[in-house]
Amino acid sequence: MKSYRIIIPLFILLFNLPISNSLPISNKTVYVDDENVNGPWDGSIEHPYRYIQQAIDNATSGDTIFVYSGIYYENIIVYKSVDLIGEDRNRVIIDGMRVTKDAVVNITAPDVTLRGFTIENGWCEDEKFWDASGIKIFSSNVKIKGNVISFNRLGVTVATGVTSLTISDNIFIDDGILLGCYVYNKRMTKEDFLHEISNNTVNGKPLYYYKNLYNSIIPKDAGQIILVNCRNVTIRGVNITHTDFSITIAFCSNCTIEKSTITRTDGELILFNSNNNTIQNNVISYTLHGICLDFNSRYNVVRYNDISNSWVGISALTSSNNNLIYRNKLHDNAAGVLLAPLIHYMKPYDNDISRNSIYSNNVGVQIQDGSFNNTIQRNNISKNKEGILLKHSDNNLIRYNYFNRNFPISAIFMNCTTNFWDHNYWNRARILPKIIFGYKTIDGIISPWINIDRYPLKYPPAIYRGNILYVGGRGEGNYSSIQSAISDASSGDTIFVYSGIYHENVTIDKELSLIGENADTTIIDGIGNDTVTILAENIKLSGFTITNATDEEDISTTGIRIVGSNNIISDNIIMDNTIGVFIRRATNITICNNRFYNNGIIISPYDWDENRHIPLYDEYFIHTIEDNTVNGRKIYYLRNQRNISLPSDVGELIAFNCSNITVESLSFTRCDCSLLLIYTDNCEIRNSSFIDDADIWLIDCDNNIFMHNVMSRNLHGVTLDYNSEGNEFLYNNFSYNNWMGVMIEDESNYNIFEKNNFFGNNKWSAFIGYSFMNKWYSNYWDEWIGLRQAYLSFLPKIIFGSPLKNCYRITLPMNFDLHPADKPWLN
The missing domain is CATH 2.160.20.10 (Single-stranded right-handed beta-helix, Pectin lyase-like)
Known part of the structure; x- marks a missing residue:
């Protein structure tokens, strides 16, 4: 054993001089020296342990283990909260000997510091051990500082569930960092990536770790890149080699990685929980x-x-x-x-x-x-x-x-x-x-x-084929209209539309991607008719403002009418249409990241001018609808959910096969269909307002309760459709709706209407289509003859309807309110 190794700690004890990786002045310091081959071994300065694992096994949590220069051929498990300090990171080497099936250093205890080592050859020739590593970390509050980590299969692997990790001032050679290794505990959160990682290099180039970064470009001299919770970040033209996971994108969105070269790495360009x-x-x-x-x-x-x-x-x-x-x-x-x-x-x-x-x-x-x-x-x-x-x-x-x-x-x-x-x-x-x-x-x-x-x-x-056709702009040969480009395109082509206002009605009848330059400035104006009609499958429509599909004489004019299946509508502004998006018997539609203003989403088994009695199939309503807003509030699409109270930020609700949803004291407006409920039962809607194009539509829904609500200035206040039964309406106001206060059709029976107010509705306060057995008690009807002629107040209120399916030209008395109220209820 070298005599100077005893002199160094004594010198520090006498003079307390600060030097790199200095020894702590404490009786809780344990020493390791690979040259103490013959013993004895008690961890003292005079008799240090020969192996690092020996020192860990005999240490107590809170101790410091100081390791002298040497090569330590071992795989160690740090299962106690200790500080492991190497004398010199270039001369204290822990060598995994390329037989490592787990890690050269495996940290399972919290509050561990590892500083001043070279950690190398964490490798196994058996390729199934893909995550053999120099260092693996399974616990929190760990510090990896000032080490050389080289020639391992993976440099540092961090399991999910680890928090408060510091990795700084390390030199990685042919290695790097893997965060978010979820194969051990099968879960992942954003916090698994939010650490303190700084001042590290990979093969002499910076390891760039950014969190919460927006609208930026990453420098091209990167040796490894890790982005966490970032948006609109561009990685362009980097050249990364001989690291592990070249680029990690975690919980990020709208980032671009392009025109880069990645070669000879032990990992991959990987995305975790990242979208768009x-x-x-x-x-x-x-x-x-x-x-x-x-x-x-x-x-x-x-x-x-x-x-x-x-x-x-x-x-x-x-x-x-x-x-x-x-x-x-x-x-x-x-x-x-x-x-x-x-x-x-x-x-x-x-x-x-x-x-x-x-x-x-x-x-x-x-x-x-x-x-x-x-x-x-x-x-x-x-x-x-x-x-x-x-x-x-x-x-x-x-x-x-x-x-x-x-x-x-x-x-x-x-x-x-x-x-x-x-x-x-x-x-x-x-x-x-x-x-x-x-x-x-x-x-x-x-x-x-x-x-x-x-x-x-x-x-x-x-x-x-897959050509790109251009509309607008100044390029030679660019089309002047979107529809002319569609006509000339082949299936699989992309049509790119430059910013501008396009006054046209677009029909997409082949497999295409229709991409606008900027949703705020690339505008398709429907000039009073359906703006975009999608007939084909596998369409992507993105980057447009879709507007002005309005016709006072046509209640079905639509911004985007979707008939074909497997289509994607994303990142658009859809505004000021009679109906925003109308999905008719299409399946597997994706609607994401759109902004709706003064219109919303309707999913329907039939078109307004079709036979209403069309069979229902679940797939008509099973879509991907997420991250959309209407008038700045969220569009909620729920499927197979139970026992939910809607939050105050809801702008529209579409619920499929749900139950026990509570809508309490909320307001809805200008969203086409505020509540679209399909196969949804036992919900309560109370003390809420549905005003100005905020219809309520129930499709095969039973036993829901509506109390103390206002339904006003909509097409219909409420529509009960497709065998909706056992629903109760108590103390609601149905007023000034453009067509009907209540529409009941297609064998929707056994519903109860009690002590509601009906006034100012344009065509009918209530109308019944082929639904004979509903009950009406003591409602106020502003058109009841008993209000105009007192001597006729003994007469019931007649609710008219049609005895035939899908035929409303023949109207007959269908139901009766036997004791209508003579003044409005205070609802």
């Missing part, structure tokens, strides 16, 4: 996953990237949904595209994998472990060992793809028999249906199974 970001025009190679959308990442666009020689090209994992993976070049990977959950009950779904070139991979597209409702369409899937592999994943749609020269197999499925194959091209022209082979396990016995593409294509699909 764009990743485009990057070149990525030799990584774990090139681009990974993970843990509830939604509505992201991944396009025009070239990803190769990686374990996976692009992946959508754990509950990541509604992402568009479009026109990427994915080649020479183990898998081109992977959809899979890392938590078994959080499946990725509703992702669109379109128009990619997926070739020369082991597997072109792999969908597994319950991933569902994903669409794989118009991709070139060629020269892979397996074109597409589905495992335990149903209800995915595979259509219009070009399968060519995949050997030995184009498509196979395992224990998933209900995927949909439609109009794919299978190596050659086919007249007969194409059989896709697979198997299903029944009672532990593997049985052969088949799926069928009933209409395989005779010719390769048009997977390469």
